[in-house]
Amino acid sequence: MHRLLPFWQRLLLTIVAMFAASWIVGLLWRSIFSLQLPSYLAGMAGGLAALPCWELLKRIRPSKGA
Numbered sequence: 001m002h003r004l005l006p007f008w009q010r011l012l013l014t015i016v017a018m019f020a021a022s023w024i025v026g027l028l029w030r031s032i033f034s035l036q037l038p039s040y041l042a043g044m045a046g047g048l049a050a051l052p053c054w055e056l057l058k059r060i061r062p063s064k065g066a
Contacts, residue, residue: 003062010057014050021049 004010025045029037 005057005060005062010054013057014054017053018046018050022046 022042022045026037026042029035029041
């Protein structure tokens with residue numbers, strides 16, 4: 001039987017991906033428009049990054065070495 005990554009690991013990695021995506025989009029927005037990124041756009045970027053990240057992490061199996 002193949003085990004999936006535990007829920008807490010998937011959740012933690014997804015949250016990190018959300019924060020990273022929001023931060024990167026905010027930097028790009030500021031460099032292009034010289035304005036602060038609206039919070040709803042940062043949230044949308046983070047949410048859109050979280051969806052494929054969560055699906056990818058559901059398919060990753062832990063190694064048998066540990």
